[in-house]
Amino acid sequence: MLKTENSQKPHDRMAAYLAEDLQAVNDLIRTRMASEHAPRIPEVTAHLVEAGGKRLRPMLTLAAAHLCGYEGGYHIHLAATVEFIHTATLLHDDVVDESGQRRGRPTANLLWDNKSSVLVGDYLFSRSFQLMVETGSLRVLDILSNASATIAEGEVLQLTASQDLATTEAIYLQVVRGKTAALFSAATEVGGVIAEAPVAHVQALYDYGDALGIAFQIVDDLLDFQGDAGAIGKNIGDDFRERKLTMPLIKAVARADTEERAFWMRTIEKGRQSEGDLDTALDLLHKHGALRDTAAQARDWAARAKSALAPLPDHKIKGMLSDLADYVVERIT
Amino acid sequence: MLKTENSQKPHDRMAAYLAEDLQAVNDLIRTRMASEHAPRIPEVTAHLVEAGGKRLRPMLTLAAAHLCGYEGGYHIHLAATVEFIHTATLLHDDVVDESGQRRGRPTANLLWDNKSSVLVGDYLFSRSFQLMVETGSLRVLDILSNASATIAEGEVLQLTASQDLATTEAIYLQVVRGKTAALFSAATEVGGVIAEAPVAHVQALYDYGDALGIAFQIVDDLLDFQGDAGAIGKNIGDDFRERKLTMPLIKAVARADTEERAFWMRTIEKGRQSEGDLDTALDLLHKHGALRDTAAQARDWAARAKSALAPLPDHKIKGMLSDLADYVVERIT
Numbered sequence: 001m002l003k004t005e006n007s008q009k010p011h012d013r014m015a016a017y018l019a020e021d022l023q024a025v026n027d028l029i030r031t032r033m034a035s036e037h038a039p040r041i042p043e044v045t046a047h048l049v050e051a052g053g054k055r056l057r058p059m060l061t062l063a064a065a066h067l068c069g070y071e072g073g074y075h076i077h078l079a080a081t082v083e084f085i086h087t088a089t090l091l092h093d094d095v096v097d098e099s100g101q102r103r104g105r106p107t108a109n110l111l112w113d114n115k116s117s118v119l120v121g122d123y124l125f126s127r128s129f130q131l132m133v134e135t136g137s138l139r140v141l142d143i144l145s146n147a148s149a150t151i152a153e154g155e156v157l158q159l160t161a162s163q164d165l166a167t168t169e170a171i172y173l174q175v176v177r178g179k180t181a182a183l184f185s186a187a188t189e190v191g192g193v194i195a196e197a198p199v200a201h202v203q204a205l206y207d208y209g210d211a212l213g214i215a216f217q218i219v220d221d222l223l224d225f226q227g228d229a230g231a232i233g234k235n236i237g238d239d240f241r242e243r244k245l246t247m248p249l250i251k252a253v254a255r256a257d258t259e260e261r262a263f264w265m266r267t268i269e270k271g272r273q274s275e276g277d278l279d280t281a282l283d284l285l286h287k288h289g290a291l292r293d294t295a296a297q298a299r300d301w302a303a304r305a306k307s308a309l310a311p312l313p314d315h316k317i318k319g320m321l322s323d324l325a326d327y328v329v330e331r332i333t
Numbered sequence: 334m335l336k337t338e339n340s341q342k343p344h345d346r347m348a349a350y351l352a353e354d355l356q357a358v359n360d361l362i363r364t365r366m367a368s369e370h371a372p373r374i375p376e377v378t379a380h381l382v383e384a385g386g387k388r389l390r391p392m393l394t395l396a397a398a399h400l401c402g403y404e405g406g407y408h409i410h411l412a413a414t415v416e417f418i419h420t421a422t423l424l425h426d427d428v429v430d431e432s433g434q435r436r437g438r439p440t441a442n443l444l445w446d447n448k449s450s451v452l453v454g455d456y457l458f459s460r461s462f463q464l465m466v467e468t469g470s471l472r473v474l475d476i477l478s479n480a481s482a483t484i485a486e487g488e489v490l491q492l493t494a495s496q497d498l499a500t501t502e503a504i505y506l507q508v509v510r511g512k513t514a515a516l517f518s519a520a521t522e523v524g525g526v527i528a529e530a531p532v533a534h535v536q537a538l539y540d541y542g543d544a545l546g547i548a549f550q551i552v553d554d555l556l557d558f559q560g561d562a563g564a565i566g567k568n569i570g571d572d573f574r575e576r577k578l579t580m581p582l583i584k585a586v587a588r589a590d591t592e593e594r595a596f597w598m599r600t601i602e603k604g605r606q607s608e609g610d611l612d613t614a615l616d617l618l619h620k621h622g623a624l625r626d627t628a629a630q631a632r633d634w635a636a637r638a639k640s641a642l643a644p645l646p647d648h649k650i651k652g653m654l655s656d657l658a659d660y661v662v663e664r665i666t
Contacts, residue, residue: 038489092451095428118428118451119488125458126481133474141466141474148459155452156371 010323014059017320021062021076022055028080032127041120045087057187058083060212064191064205067317074135074194081144082187084128089151089183091121140190147186154178158244165253165261165269167245173214180220181213204311208321211305215328218298221246222332225285237278243268247297251290252281260284295332302329343656347392350653354395354409355388361413365460374453378420390520391416393545397524397538400650407468407527414477415520417461422484422516424454473523480519487511491577498586498594498602500578506547513553514546537644541654544638548661551631554579555665558615559624570611576601580630584623585614593617628665635662 008016015022035041058079065075095117125148132144158175161167188209192202224239225248239246245253245268253264263280267273285291305325312318341349348355368374391412398408428447458481465477491508494500521542525535557572558581572579578586578601586597596613600606618624638658645651 035486035489038486038493040493041486041489092455095447095451114428114447115492116489118425119485119492122425122458123482123485123489125455126478126485129462129478130482133471133478136471138466138469138471145459145462145466149456149463152452152456152459153368153371153374156368156374156449156456159448159452160371160373 010320010327011054011056011059014063014317014320014324015055017316018059018062018066021079022059024076025055025058025062025079025083028076028131029083032080032084032131033124035123038123040116041123045091045120045124055083057086057183060184060187060209061191063317063321064188065195066191067312067315067321068192068195068197068201068205069313070191070195072194074137075191077131077135078140078190078194079187081128081131082183082190084124084131085144085148085151086183088121088124088128089155089179091117091124093155135194137194139193143186143190143193147182150178150182152178154182161245163243163269163271164245165264167250169247169250172245172247172250176214176217177210180217181210184213184216185209200311201313204308207308208305208325211301211308212325212328215298215301215305215325218247218294218301219328219332222248222291222294222298225282226291226332237281240267240278240281241273243271247294248285248290249281251293252285252288255288255290256284295329298332299329302326343653343660344387344389344392347396347650347653347657348388350649351392351395351399354399354412355392357409358388358391358395358412358416361409361464362416365413365417365464366457368456371456373449374456378424378453378457388416390419390516393517393520393542394524396650396654397521398528399524400645400648400654401525401528401530401534401538402646403524403528405527407470408524410464410468411473411523411527412520414461414464415516415523417457417464418477418481418484419516421454421457421461422488422512424450424457426488468527470527472526476519476523476526480515483511483515485511487515494578496576496602496604497578498597500583502580502583505578505580505583509547509550510543513550514543517546517549518542533644534646537641540641541638541658544634544641545658545661548631548634548638548658551580551627551634552661552665555581555624555627555631558618559665570614573600573611573614574606576604580627581618581623582614584626585618585621588621588623589617628662631665632662635659 033042033045061079061082062075065078095114128144132141154175154177157171158179161171161175185206186209188205189202192205197205221239224246225236240249249264249268253261253268256264263277263284267277267281302325306322309318309322366375366378394412394415395408398411427450461477465474487508487510490504491512494504494508518539519542521538522535525538530538554572557579558569573582582597582601586594586601589597596610596617600610600614635658639655642651642655
């Protein structure tokens, strides 16, 4: 029994531990997704919300609340809030990226259209807003409204930074904090806040979520160059084709000689790509150790996430959160 | 002096009366629109927020707060909130699918692109959310989160109702309440709520905003068939070409004989339109008195808006709000 439990992935162990809460979150999501007047809404969202998403973000909220000894019921609302914000972001991301695949399935905007993706995303945003208002906690509202602004700002920054070889690692980090880490850190923080945890514990939860989110996104960007398309649900080299300056590319560009720089200028800034360019890009990434160094940075952020947990009380969940940080970077080893 | 004042439009008289507040709202909008990290944001919003918008919705909030004797400063936040939500909605409305090009005035997404319209709209939504959290009023947050959900639902409903001849006047009214009246009524209601006005006054403000918003949208839909293209900033017949079932069309379809019904089936449901079809549509609208009856309904909603004001205290602004309701329908006489 113990052996089986330990052989499970940390994410699955946490899901098993939080099974009852997760069921309540799923029920709340289904109820609040429904629209009496606009039946297209669940049509569009069902395939995203129901499609076996890992529910990582809502689980972080539930875990943080439990870790801080919360005994009320509003952590369910907050977990659903976080998942709605995440889903709305995916829907809007599908419009902007013109990507063909999400979680291994065709994106909403191929099955429906851009307009539905935008408007149904807006609907989920406003639903999430209603859910958090129901908690009656102005601190929670403050945290989540700030997170929403940071997410939107990060997405716009990414838009302006892409195709621009002058993008630095500092700008990349700002984008990543916006598009990914802001929701991770808000998810853990509000779990502590709703439990009325001491300031030091809330700060620890924020720091954990922030570092975990950054590690998670760096790994994602790394896997775009070395992952298994079947396993990650998207194609190798998508970011290269979309001319996104992610960490591996930023490192390779910084280390490029004149000829290599001309290659990056043509493929990324000017967007003139032809067959074989992805292979050349991969060769350059390997030559300059860009993938290796990016992986090291991801591991560093995972380690920071683990250290952040130190001030938090002993709890079964604390170990699971620590293992989760390891697991996020295990995907690249 | 008095004569000059009375010869002004009600909207301009109100703007003159609220000039100091409106200046504060404009300053707050400019400050909060700015993004340190993403300079594209004010680039995209400036042409919407700065371009001589009538500021009708924020003015309603300011007017309601003054009418209820509010002496604090949060009505400025709420007025900016309402304008941000309105602008975000316009940006998202401008997102088009390749198959459905918009005609008329240049939209943000022609000047920039779909990506910017979606993400900058999201940014404004989250900024509006931050602004209302700053007021510290959970009732205000409740009203505005509900309004946001109603707006999004109305927009999705409009999407599914368009091109569908089965659309009834009841569905049309639901769409209009969502896409237009929900923000009008929330704008007036929160003005009363922040002033801690008695329940009956808050209800009166809600009812006024609701009826005014409905009248406003019906007039807009009517002008699409009979307006002066220069004055309304879009072309006659846009809704017909986009196959939108607005009040005048719904009435004409309901009164159609077999042959006319075939015409509507072809042009609206199947979308096979050719030269001269708009003229035929206009003839049918006139023949069945659809424009005349739609105008009567708009006037009826404007009258309801004026009656709704009855319970409110005597105040210079009360007369201006009443005149504003008249003015909204004057555009069609």
